[in-house]
Amino acid sequence: MPETDAIVDADSVGEPAELPLDGWHRARGARMVPFAGYAMPLQYAGPHGGIIAEHDWTRTSASLFDVSHMGQILIEGEGATAALERLLPADLAALKLGHIRYSLLLDEHGGIRDDLLVTKLTAGVDRFSLVVNGATKADDFDYLRADLPRTVSLTMLQGVALLALQGPAAAAVLGDMIPGISPKLGFMRSVMRDWRGYRLNIGRSGYTGEDGFEISLSVAGAAAFADALLADERVRPAGLGARDSLRLEAGLPLYGHDLDRTTDPVSAGLAFAISKRRRAEGGYPGVARISQALAEGPARRLVGLLVEGRMPAREGAPVFAGPVAVGRATSGAFSPTLGRPIALANVESAHCAPGTFLELEVRGRRLAAEVVPLPFVPHRYHRAGASA
Amino acid sequence: MTRYYTEDHEWIEVEGDVATVGITDHAQSQLGDLVFVEVPKPGTELKKGGEAAVVESVKAASDVFSPVGGRVIEGNQTIEGDPAMVNSDPEGAGWFFRLTIADPAELDGLMDGAAYAELLAGIG
Numbered sequence: 368m369p370e371t372d373a374i375v376d377a378d379s380v381g382e383p384a385e386l387p388l389d390g391w392h393r394a395r396g397a398r399m400v401p402f403a404g405y406a407m408p409l410q411y412a413g414p415h416g417g418i419i420a421e422h423d424w425t426r427t428s429a430s431l432f433d434v435s436h437m438g439q440i441l442i443e444g445e446g447a448t449a450a451l452e453r454l455l456p457a458d459l460a461a462l463k464l465g466h467i468r469y470s471l472l473l474d475e476h477g478g479i480r481d482d483l484l485v486t487k488l489t490a491g492v493d494r495f496s497l498v499v500n501g502a503t504k505a506d507d508f509d510y511l512r513a514d515l516p517r518t519v520s521l522t523m524l525q526g527v528a529l530l531a532l533q534g535p536a537a538a539a540v541l542g543d544m545i546p547g548i549s550p551k552l553g554f555m556r557s558v559m560r561d562w563r564g565y566r567l568n569i570g571r572s573g574y575t576g577e578d579g580f581e582i583s584l585s586v587a588g589a590a591a592f593a594d595a596l597l598a599d600e601r602v603r604p605a606g607l608g609a610r611d612s613l614r615l616e617a618g619l620p621l622y623g624h625d626l627d628r629t630t631d632p633v634s635a636g637l638a639f640a641i642s643k644r645r646r647a648e649g650g651y652p653g654v655a656r657i658s659q660a661l662a663e664g665p666a667r668r669l670v671g672l673l674v675e676g677r678m679p680a681r682e683g684a685p686v687f688a689g690p691v692a693v694g695r696a697t698s699g700a701f702s703p704t705l706g707r708p709i710a711l712a713n714v715e716s717a718h719c720a721p722g723t724f725l726e727l728e729v730r731g732r733r734l735a736a737e738v739v740p741l742p743f744v745p746h747r748y749h750r751a752g753a754s755a
Numbered sequence: 756m757t758r759y760y761t762e763d764h765e766w767i768e769v770e771g772d773v774a775t776v777g778i779t780d781h782a783q784s785q786l787g788d789l790v791f792v793e794v795p796k797p798g799t800e801l802k803k804g805g806e807a808a809v810v811e812s813v814k815a816a817s818d819v820f821s822p823v824g825g826r827v828i829e830g831n832q833t834i835e836g837d838p839a840m841v842n843s844d845p846e847g848a849g850w851f852f853r854l855t856i857a858d859p860a861e862l863d864g865l866m867d868g869a870a871y872a873e874l875l876a877g878i879g
Binding site: 418422701 | 785787788790791793809811812813814815816838
């Protein structure tokens, strides 16, 4: 019975690094697994632990995730906006103070080097923070440094943790700890607050499809802040396993699985990340290929598949339309919310319309699957201006 | 009745020439929440160490190997309908299949309960 955790990357070499809260996780019975070069909590022990229980708790109350493996990069200095726009297809010139955008680091062919969140930190000044994937952060940093002019400083933040509080109770919990914050802050907005002498950079964002926050703070305050959150009975810790099943239900692609350098943003369903002005003006890497895909439609697309039966189809499962292979699954798991297997798959565009019946091949067997619109489970983000 | 264990965390309980096979409590705890189980059909010929059944957790698939060779008498249909039973009672009602043992000598070299406990202690 060999252990095979599908989200654990096989190519991480050497001893995994420790998260700032490594001991905190272990004290709560976390099962630690290697991911993105770190020992990460997959799931927790105890009566409320396990991927399904942690997943369900996130959908009904609030869960605390440690995502400190991700890279936090500070970019500032004269010309940073224009220089970053040469690498990202976002309209950074129009980004307002405290606004967050989902964006993509592209290669010269329009392939996706990474996906990230960019936040405008200071009004009227070229100053941004990027949150990038853990497995790619060192490459991202080198790539940025090689391209940005010397007038722009680039700092990989050290000694900071990143915690995600996700779920329908997240705003009420954080509002009780930090009065006045939650009703005013809309989805993809960020704000700075102090808590017991620690500076918190709070963004209303996350990767579960639920309302929630990602909170950056110094390692020195991270355990106390995590403890204060867990002291609220609405909050429980959740691991990487639940984070992955939540993001898959939310139809959110995971870098290294659903996205990589062989995928362009349009094929990946991420055309929204190319701002209107940038579509018109261009000037980002791979603009020729991406403009063509925008105009003519991509040859392949990332689609959602609802799989018949109970047997999950995993990443790599071939997708068939009758006898013809038309793609492959890029992520697959059992959906705790829907009670059935779901998958994301990269499929030839002719077979991508919702309602199309395809087949997935698993262990030599064909499983019936239907193309469905994404997300599998509706998002519940807190839109700016919407009532709390 | 004698119960033996494998290094792959299967258990096998032997009564005469018939054996019942399942996965250990340690195995289910490592796999996490099970969402799919497939057991062998009656009449299937299994080899010692060969793939006999499949278990899938939320995240991953794993094989269950047969501790000895033999012919399957019965697969546990109940766990196919309710995979979580393997999590809640892995060494009882969550058994996987029964078979007639082809060669009792293949039981030699399997661990008894004490040796398996020692193996688990070593895993920590």
